Amino acid sequence: MTTSKYAQISQLAVSFAAPQVLLVEFNKPHKINAVDAKTWRDYARIFAIASTDPDVNAIVVAGQGERGFCAGLDLKDTEGFNEISGQATEPSRKAIKSRAHIREFQEAIKSAYDCPKPVIGVAHGISIGLAMDILTNVDIRLAAADTKFSVREIAIGMAADIGTLQQLPRLVGSHSWVREIVFTGRFFGADEALKQGLVSYVYPTAAAAKEAAIKLATQLAQYSPVGLQGAKESLNYAAEHTLEDGLKQIAAYNSFALQTDFYEGISATLEKRKARYEKL
Structure with a gap:
């Protein structure tokens, strides 16, 4: 790098x-x-x-x-x-x-x-x-x-x-x-x-x-950049908005974010190996 x-x-x-x-x-x-x-x-x-x-x-x-x-x-x-x-x-x-x-x-x-x-x-x-x-x-x-x-x-x-x-x-x-x-x-x-x-x-x-x-x-x-960035965005949003608004925000995010990294994370867990995530 x-x-x-x-x-x-x-x-x-x-x-x-x-x-x-x-x-x-x-x-x-x-x-x-x-x-x-x-x-x-x-x-x-x-x-x-x-x-x-x-x-x-x-x-x-x-x-x-x-x-x-x-x-x-x-x-x-x-x-x-x-x-x-x-x-x-x-x-x-x-x-x-x-x-x-x-x-x-x-x-x-x-x-x-x-x-x-x-x-x-x-x-x-x-x-x-x-x-x-x-x-x-x-x-x-x-x-x-x-x-x-x-x-x-x-x-x-x-x-x-x-x-x-x-x-x-x-x-x-x-x-x-x-x-x-x-x-x-x-x-x-x-x-x-x-x-x-x-x-x-x-x-x-x-x-x-x-x-x-x-x-x-x-x-x-080492974690999924999609997961990390989603978590930070949601935490910041929740600190600045109501509970209901925060729940809607993460629901909207995960409606598109639960894709490749999500399935790779599940597969790695089941196969007891380190997950491999692409750079974002």
Whole structure:
């Protein structure tokens, strides 16, 4: 497998960690992987390509370096901040430009959620601010024991606006806890995140967490892409709609999806062999 399709990506490291497992890594450890406008735009490009790449069936998102997964938005990204208003000085025009910039930013980070393939996020060390937006938009979250999470935006005089406030209440059971960590911006660790259901597992080290994520993604990548993508689409749809609407959606999906892969899966089970699925 080759990463040539991702050759235009310059702000993140893209590689295949295993067959059909794409590894996407924030690769500015000297900045604790703080994200500037060029980086989040490349992040969106990666998922746009991966969404239809037949060589990708599962994706892992991680951060390079020992200090952390991501320290949030790069506050020294003057180019990105200048984009918010451009040359406009009149308040309403400045606001319209700002809104367009925020919406583009939101959609870029949400691209992992919109991607039809399962995405696993790996948190370690400093994982604050924008890191929370990134992590709450993936499907499965793993963490190293040293992870320090924080919805940090309140500390710089703003409400988080790239997805955390919308996704986090849907991911954990306690809205009281969600509001407390959002209103205070306090740090909390991997064990607390596990207790609240934000992450699935905690591992001793960042390397162990990343290894576990790749192992899990490798397992997922062996399954039918039709089944995997149908499951993710249905889970996302169900989270956003009523029970009845969700049931109708999956009934419609499976009315056409229960074809070759379905019969191959049944045959493999009965014959006690590994199923062989075509790339999508």
